[in-house]
Amino acid sequence: MKFSHLLILLLFNGLNIFAQQPVDSLFSIQQAHKVSDTNMLQGDIYDPLFLIKGKVAGASISKNGGHPGVPHHMIIRGLSSIYFSNNPVYVIDNVIGADISLLHPDDISSIEVLNNISSSSRYGNLGGNGVVVVNTKFSDRNKPINLNYNTSISFDKVAKQHDLLSANKYREYVLEKEYPFYDGGADTDYQDEMFRNIITNSHYLSGFGSVKNTSYYASISYKNQPGVVENSNSKQFGGNLKLKQSFFDKKLNIQAMVNFNRQELNGLDEFDEAGILEQTYRHNPTDPIYNSDGTYYSGLRAFDYFNPIEAINEINRSVIADQFFTNFNASYAINNKLKVLLNTGYSKLETKNNLHIPEIEGMVPTHPMEENYSDYSERLNVESSFIYENDINNTHFLNAEIGYAFRNHRSQFLQGQGQKPYKYIVFRREDSDSSIINTSINSIFASIGYNYKQRYFVDGGIRYDALNPLIERKGTLLSDPQDLGGLNILYPSISVAWKLNNEVFLRDVLWLSNFTVSAGYGEAGKENNLYTLENNTKLDFERSKEYNIRLDLGILKNRIFADLTYYNRTSYNVFMYRRVPVPPNLYPHIHDNSVEISNTGFECNISALVINKSKFSYLTGFTFSANNNEVTNFNNFKDNYPYNYLYDDDENSYIQQISQGEPLFGFYLPKTIGMDENGNMLFVKKGGGVTNHLSNAERIMQGLVLPEWELAWSNKFTIVKNIDFSFSLRYAKGHSIYNKAKMDLEVIYVPTLNALSETINEDAFYPEVSDYYLEDASYLRLDNLVVSYNLGLSNKNPDLKLKLFLGANNLLTITNYKGLDPEINYNTRYHGIEKANVYPPIKSYFFGLNFSF
Template sequence: MNTKLKRKRTFTIQKLSSSLIIFLIPLLFFGQKVEVKGTIIDEATKATIPGVTVTIKNSTNAVISDSNGNYKIKAANGDIAVFSFVGYATVEKKITGNILNVSLQEITKALNEVVVIGYGSSKKKDLTGSVAQVNSKDFHKAPVTNVEGLIANKVAGVQITPRSGRPGAGSSIIIRGGSSLNASNDPLYVIDGVPLEGSNGGPGVLSQLNPNDIESFTVLKDASAAAIYGSRASNGVIIIVTKKGNLKETKVDFSSTTRVTSIMEQAPVLSADEYRSLVNTLQTKGTPPKTPPGVANTNWQDEIYQVALATENNLSMSGSIKSLPYRVSVGYLNQDGVLRTGNYERFTALLNLSPKFFDNHLKVNLNLKGSFEDEHIANEGALWNARAFDPTQPVRVEDQTYGGYFQYTQFASNPALAIINPVSMLEQVNTRNENIRSVGNLQLDYSMHFLPDLHLNVNAGYDISKGKYLSSASASYFPANLSEGYIYYGDPSREVQNTLFESYLFYSKEIASIKSRFDITAGYSYNDFLTTNYSYPTFRPDGVKQPNSDPVFPFDKPSHSIISFYGRLNYVFNEKYLVTATLRQDGSSRFSEDNRWGLFPSAAFAWKIKEESFLKNNSTFSDLKLRLGYGVTGQQDGIANYYYRPSYFSGFTDQQYTFGNNSYLTVNPGAYNLNLKWEETASSNIGLDFGFLKNRLTASVDVYLKKTKDLLNNTRVPLGFNQGSELLLNIGTMENRGVEFALKAIPIQTDNMTWDLNFNFTYNENKITHLNDVSDEGIGLFSDAILVNTVGYPRNTFYLYHQVYGANGMPIEGQMLDLNNDGLLNASDRYITNKSAAPKYLMGFSTNFQYKKWNLSTAFHANLDHYLFFHPYDNTISITEWQTSQNLSTLYYDTLFSHNDPAQGYSDFYLQNASFLKMDNISIGYDFGKILANSRVGLNLNVAVQNVFIITNYQGLDPEANFGSENAYPVPRIFSIGLNLNF
């Protein structure tokens, strides 16, 4: 063979062999397992994370990162590595080499995916109970005084109603219709892990919180979600989380809001000229008024109301000092009332620290909140007097006997017969309520070094407040000069000290080989509630001590405690099937030893239908989950401390025995019930969550049934049966059944424009199903009550006479239907109307539209099948039948009633359908962005209107506030402008 050819052939073979080897090397390497290593860090803090589980997907191969966040694992190129750790979002990464570093994001940073629940948190997709969360980005844009206003009417099944229009006044919150007759229907509030107990002297249970400090609300509605709180969760649970600092950057926010408030409308009463004309008409008929009209023209409502101003300023700073995240804030609110002389001031401060130690094994949360409230409470008795006072009389006169105010001086010796000048009631009476409060806790979460999946959580907290109330009148206040020139109502003061200690173990584990993930919680809780009521000597406003005013008992310290043991198991199989089970045992000192302990279990199941093979690749559904739940919760609120034991109370000063030269107060026995036991509510829930168009459209439907047994209620008992005429008893059962629907849609979502819509609907039917220990099967029947509770009807059903009408269609005064035809008109002729003061249907709607730097939002809500007893037609007393003539409602002309017939006060003529649609707020804002060159300072302006309008057939002022009472403090319309600076 030619040597040259041989060489060429050899070269060609070598070249082919080399090419083949180069080609085959990656193929051989691809299927070969190699050692992959890396470091896992926190995305925000850049700190290493020990204890992270690293699993090769679809295998049993798993390791855990060491104390420095390092890991090593055998894997092949192309495999998927899964990184998971409690409290962090799970990350999946494809292996493409020997080094794979990963950063994890804390779950709390992804609020859209994570929901705070009792004693921990859960991914939204893993929830099995009926839970709703509203985050700060979804809060109402209009400024609010109380934190509950941030989410008003945003959650299905939650009714938030303003208690009053008084400055600082809070709202009542009822979840799924409430569960009790006499006991509390308020939910349990938990803020940063501390349960709040009662209003503590303030205008509302949440009044001392600053809305600008709130990060999120979570509402636990059904028992499977709330039963972990046991005896305190019968009416649901609202968990509030405040804003925290972070390690990323320092941020300063300043906001300032100015509000102008005015009443929406005045009560329709006769003007001075209309009043005089009516008096002339009555005089020609021989029925002149008791007091002759004057010559003045006074609109008394103009005299008591004002256009009021309010200002609010808040400053907060968040960031970190080295590795110590913090957030600190201060706030000041000064709000005048639309009722003159009323004012509310609130100072708030907050400090949150959240450091981590020992390579992030120990997490510390220190939460401190403080507030001071100073209320100048306007005399709300002036509201009725302004509607009733003679409009032909002047506000002021030259005679200074009563401070220069017009008064009916002819009744000075018997002031009960007179109506007091409403302006003098505001200007001569001084009532103040001061309350200082601090809520705080220290929470430690320790991930065991030897077993990172096991956590020990310890929480120590407190809620301490001190309240002081003072009311007095000037020397010239009518008819104060009859008693040394002063009226003094006392200076009571009380301190509330609620303390909490909780500790629980939490263990989480994922076992890939059996496609299972579970976590277990087991804990202990101790709550102590101590109230100190002080009694002081009575002093006049000028500082002179009243004689014989030293209290026999200078203070009283009622207290009660709750001890609890609880546990919860969450189990997930194949990321499709979820099971939750909880058990809590509570012991309350309010019950005797035989009835002290209550056991409250719950269980829930969820099926992620979307994860099944027949739907996994379905393009129609982006989410579909079925939820089933059942649980039992308890109730012991509304029970006086030591009620199960015989008790004795000091008598009044006019109840004394005299022995020799000394007088001694009597001691009276009080009512008690040795057999009192837990009120219990069993709740069942079926829910369906679904989403479409990649969750641009999401909705949920829940159907629930709540059955409450052993209802707590004050019940009249025969004389001699106990030490009182009323006794708190476990008397029967009640049901709430209903349907909830919540919808969220994002019709538009582009770089420059976003539009979202939220709608919720609630139907709730309440019915009392059994009463025992009540002979007439009803509470309040055959009494003077307008609202009663009886079997087969909703709670607070109206109990009235049938009104008789004339041929002209007008009601005949005092003429009621004699139902039993006995010729008498009495309580036997009244009937149960099947109309309740609680609305049967609730609807809420809100929308937010954002275009570039502009933002427009609005919210509405409606109550339907809602009834109220509206009784202003003769303003309770006519001008002809009372010692002092008084003004009338213009509705007088619809009836021409001439006197106050006793039966007329129970006529169904006054029962009105008070269904309504209210536009809650509308706001528009503009984000100016960075307002200075090379600066971080940003500016946002906002203009808003609240309580815009009401559409209703109800003839009163507001069918929602304080059950539509005409004597209630009106809820005002509010115009506001605010700015926010951030840098």
């Protein structure tokens, strides 16, 4: 379809996809969930998404472990992609695709989550996983200079450790069993040696004000967060500047901003690829750390067995991530009904990773190694549009928009790796890799919204994306640049609403301040890397479509407010590997768009100002979400598809599989019924009976990766106007975690390696993949608790204020799960698996102050 033809179509249909929240449009009725800074979690905040943890139904925010360089991640309304990210796209001050984790939390004014695809479809191929709109702080206060300084100190400690055998218990067990054993002669608690208590400090200084028609906001920030693992650390530096200027009696408004943030990381990578934590947990407690001459001890008890303290001290890993983004937007009111908008955004994120592994006795590989790689991502978006708004006799309200957008995303990956087989570290061509992906998108969007007497609303839209991706890859997989050709995709949306409290038959019900029923439909895509080994140019983008029905209810001038949403989301064209014969095919697998995944569910947000007195107020809020995930179509697949193998060389070691009619990444495991006299696990056999061979065991779906439902409860009390007390609880129910750490710490490995204390009371057996290690990971967690005291320092100057606060994060967790952390990690393909290299969770106690003048 040509652009000219589409432009005529858009003008004729006038549907909405990129409205800027015009007055009285449906988008202001079926609102997205927006959390302002005053309603966010308070105190010392780990990273920006922690601010709204438990604040928005349907937005699942999680972080497994306490790694200082790993932020929280979010998924919206379940999992819908197998090989690509399920995370939403972040739009920060109209800059699309910027990384929220690198922002300082104090820079953020509000976070808005677009759950419904009828809202996020206005972002075209970026809206399929939802969109999170972030606004940084700004002020139009009519005062030239205002200053604010916020600082906090946090004391962090490991919240939970593995209960391992001590050296004395180890010796007692070995003597009892009469095992032949080499005693290292020491009493070493490797967890105590590896973990530490740390102090984190954060500083934020901002200045803002306005002079005549010019307003500004500037800030600088610094945060130093050592890790509880020795020699791990995260430091962040940042700066932000925003300017706003109006001209010609405020007909022309211009706003510009620049933001820069740097993060410096040292120590363990997110997934502990070197296996240092696994060595910590499994290391024999009778082995010393040092020899008598001060050198590192290395008792070679097993293959790939090395001193974890030597490794954490000698391996050098550093990561530097620099993010810069800027925005310029302008609006000009041609008259009181028509205005023109221009918005431009640019972002650049560059990450450099350097790794040096010296020769450590017992570590595999045995030679020293250097690895350097860098990721570079650059985005440009330009949008221009005309907006028309008209109020006809205070009866008919009309708004419409039509515009053009251009987006370009260029990403580059470079990697070099070398080992020291002889005298020098050699970088070989086959150990290097590089790729460049450059995607340009030209778009036309249009919208129309109509509202009759604030009772009946309709809002619809359409966006047309013309994509031109180009991919190059060099290194181990040599290929020519891959031009995937043009992809032209249409994304429609429509929403309707009925505001019943404005009807004549409900106008006299004074306690009812809002009663609105709405429904919406939308389609959106997902930004994917279409590169494949077989250069398959027939691949399409993954897409999602969704229906939703919503009820908004406000009581007593919205002192009690609730919204309830039912949604039905279908993701199609989902990427999947498919097995094919070789020959005639060159590869045993190819990609195709062969899977369809459904997510249906219910969400509820409730807030209530329970007490609102001059000397005491109480505000409470609940969020509830339940999601049902199902693979509804598994085209081209005759059999179930095994997923997540624990051991690469064992085809029976998978613990999850993808099957039509079942949840994505469901745990498919043999049913364990005991063990035989030789210590082999016994399973229910296919077709009935018992077997000790894993390959003959019957596998059934025994657990879910994601919670069946989640509930959060937030509370804020204000006493005598200057004392605030708040806390936030979350409960997740129905998900399971495969405890691979327990599997690796069984007593069968004694007297070589260490084991969990609980296992010495069990019969020794050879652990195999089974439901024995699958545990219910439902949990109740106290995320955040804060008490603050506000002081007015001057009666003459009300802007002179001091706020003192103290509190704790991750203060309490109640769960039957025996592993380290019942929260799952959404940013990994190993959904729902806790390995023996997990970074332990942390508990934080903090205090700080906020000074305004």
